[in-house]
Amino acid sequence: MEENTKGLDAGGKFEFPIIQEQAGCGCGGDNAADADDSGSSLDQPFVSGSLSTPAGLLPKVSSRLTRQDRWGTIKARFGVGRMNYAVHPGLYALGEPDENAPVLVTANYKMSFDCLRQALPGRNAWILVLDTKGINVWCAAGKGTFGTNELVYRIEASGLKKVVRHRKMVLPQLGAPGIAAHQVKKLSGFKAHYGPVRARDIPAYLDNGLRASREMRIVTFPLADRAVLIPIELLGAAKPFALLSLALLVLAGILGRSGFQTNLLHDGVFAVVALFAALFGGAVLTPLLLPWLPGRAFSVKGLSIGLVTALALMMARGVDVGAWAGRVEVLAWLLIIPAIAAYLAMNFTGASTYTSLSGVKKEMRFALPLEITAGILGLMVWITSLILRWE
Amino acid sequence: MGSMIYLKDVATLALDSQKCTGCGMCLDVCPHGVFKMNGQGLQIADRNACMECGACSRNCPAGAISVQSGVGCAAAVINSMLGRNGGECCCGPQTGQNQTAKSGGCCC
Ligand code: SF4
Ligand code: SF4
Numbered sequence: 314m315e316e317n318t319k320g321l322d323a324g325g326k327f328e329f330p331i332i333q334e335q336a337g338c339g340c341g342g343d344n345a346a347d348a349d350d351s352g353s354s355l356d357q358p359f360v361s362g363s364l365s366t367p368a369g370l371l372p373k374v375s376s377r378l379t380r381q382d383r384w385g386t387i388k389a390r391f392g393v394g395r396m397n398y399a400v401h402p403g404l405y406a407l408g409e410p411d412e413n414a415p416v417l418v419t420a421n422y423k424m425s426f427d428c429l430r431q432a433l434p435g436r437n438a439w440i441l442v443l444d445t446k447g448i449n450v451w452c453a454a455g456k457g458t459f460g461t462n463e464l465v466y467r468i469e470a471s472g473l474k475k476v477v478r479h480r481k482m483v484l485p486q487l488g489a490p491g492i493a494a495h496q497v498k499k500l501s502g503f504k505a506h507y508g509p510v511r512a513r514d515i516p517a518y519l520d521n522g523l524r525a526s527r528e529m530r531i532v533t534f535p536l537a538d539r540a541v542l543i544p545i546e547l548l549g550a551a552k553p554f555a556l557l558s559l560a561l562l563v564l565a566g567i568l569g570r571s572g573f574q575t576n577l578l579h580d581g582v583f584a585v586v587a588l589f590a591a592l593f594g595g596a597v598l599t600p601l602l603l604p605w606l607p608g609r610a611f612s613v614k615g616l617s618i619g620l621v622t623a624l625a626l627m628m629a630r631g632v633d634v635g636a637w638a639g640r641v642e643v644l645a646w647l648l649i650i651p652a653i654a655a656y657l658a659m660n661f662t663g664a665s666t667y668t669s670l671s672g673v674k675k676e677m678r679f680a681l682p683l684e685i686t687a688g689i690l691g692l693m694v695w696i697t698s699l700i701l702r703w704e
Numbered sequence: 705m706g707s708m709i710y711l712k713d714v715a716t717l718a719l720d721s722q723k724c725t726g727c728g729m730c731l732d733v734c735p736h737g738v739f740k741m742n743g744q745g746l747q748i749a750d751r752n753a754c755m756e757c758g759a760c761s762r763n764c765p766a767g768a769i770s771v772q773s774g775v776g777c778a779a780a781v782i783n784s785m786l787g788r789n790g791g792e793c794c795c796g797p798q799t800g801q802n803q804t805a806k807s808g809g810c811c812c
Contacts, residue, residue: 530732
């Protein structure tokens with residue numbers, strides 16, 4: 314088997330037909346490139362060489378990520394350049410696999426692909442990458458792009474049947490909502506085994522004769538997993554936050570007792586700080602403290618954080634609650650901050666790994682009207698507090 | 705930490721024990737350990753942990769499980785209420801299926 318390292322120096326120059334970028338929550342590259350169907354290409358920066366097989370020259374990859382790979386992951390986490398964070402669908406060789414090596418299936422989101430190969434140091438395996446439009450396994454399975462049809466098609470198109478002698482493959486368990494294993498068997502002859510939830514358990518799973526322990530099958534939502542989702546949550550809230558801040562600044566400037574500038578600094582800036590506190594409570598503290606916050610509904614969790622944040626802020630500002638204006642202002646923020654925090658917390662259901670649609674619908678039926686009412690009411694009360702100071 | 709529990713008594717999961725052949729596939733695919741196999745065959749042991757991902761019903765060769773699967777994502781529900789984007793959660797534009805997606809905390 315010959316090897317070359319042509320792919321190595323292609324770093325950075327790799328181009329992908331890009332459609333558009335769209336902000337989203339933590340679920341990975343959105344609508345990524347419409348990858349052409351020519352199969353796995355050697356001309357990608359992470360390809361370290363090639364392997365000649367009965368199905369032609371296949372790109373070789375390593376289980377070690379380069380600095381460029383890691384930097385790409387960081388950028389994707391912060392929503393930068395996510396649109397071209399995809400790999401070509403098709404068959405890849407990890408190490409020096411032979412015709413008996415295991416076949417592992419993943420999505421063509423680069424982070425999914427990297428996560429898989431990184432979990433297999435020193436192993437030889439075939440990696441079959443499905444075209445999920447650059448979206449991770451979990452999301453793509455829910456959408457159906459990580460699905461039975463694509464898998465069956467990719468098995469044929471990649472020439473996998475010529476490359477391996479056995480007819481077994483390991484699918485990520487989180488891909489199961491999209492794939493019917495019994496149909497894959499019927500349509501392609503390959504028996505699909507569901508591997509563990511986390512890539513790091515794959516070596517143990519392989520060594521154990523494709524058996525996963527119960528722990529390996531359970532999705533958790535630990536602190537680290539929640540923390541990496543925060544940047545995207547913040548990013549999603551950035552635009553409404555900016556617009557609302559601007560509106561409050563202007564309102565404070567116009568409606569205040571003194572000149573525009575003094576008002577803006579006195580009430581306007583504080584309003585922006587308060588908004589930021591609400592954002593911080595709902596989109597940062599709630600994800601971090603999720604299991605320890607009271608209530609099951611996310612909006613209730615956000616509400617409690619919002620109340621605490623609002624009270625802390627009021628104390629820090631030292632509002633004069635002896636005067637009516639002060640009391641009204643406190644009331645305003647006690648309405649606005651918890652409402653926003655609860656709303657943002659509710660949005661985090663989309664990134665969590667255990668909320669059901671029925672549950673979210675039930676939660677929203679009571680929470681959304683309350684959040685909207687409290688928000689609007691709070692805004693009106695706040696305006697009243699500004700006007701009250703005229704006296 | 706086991707599975708976190710969201711709201712109780714809402715999951716639409718249903719098992720038809722008559723059809724179940726006991727193959728065990730649902731035990732493999734369920735990410736929240738909802739099913740258990742005991743002397744009397746397969747049972748729904750932890751219904752409240754079900755996130756309605758639909759993995760079990762899709763992979764049951766006997767068609768013994770039904771669940772209204774979907775995305776437990778508030779943004780998607782709001783979008784669909786507003787008639788936007790076909791009720792997509794966060795993973796880009798709708799692809800034609802009426803299934804939607806949610807993000808995973810896992811990197812894969
Ligand atoms: S997958 Fe279906 S047939 Fe198999 S054990 Fe589960 S319910 Fe029974
Ligand atoms: S829908 Fe998903 S979480 Fe619920 S029982 Fe089936 S596999 Fe488990």
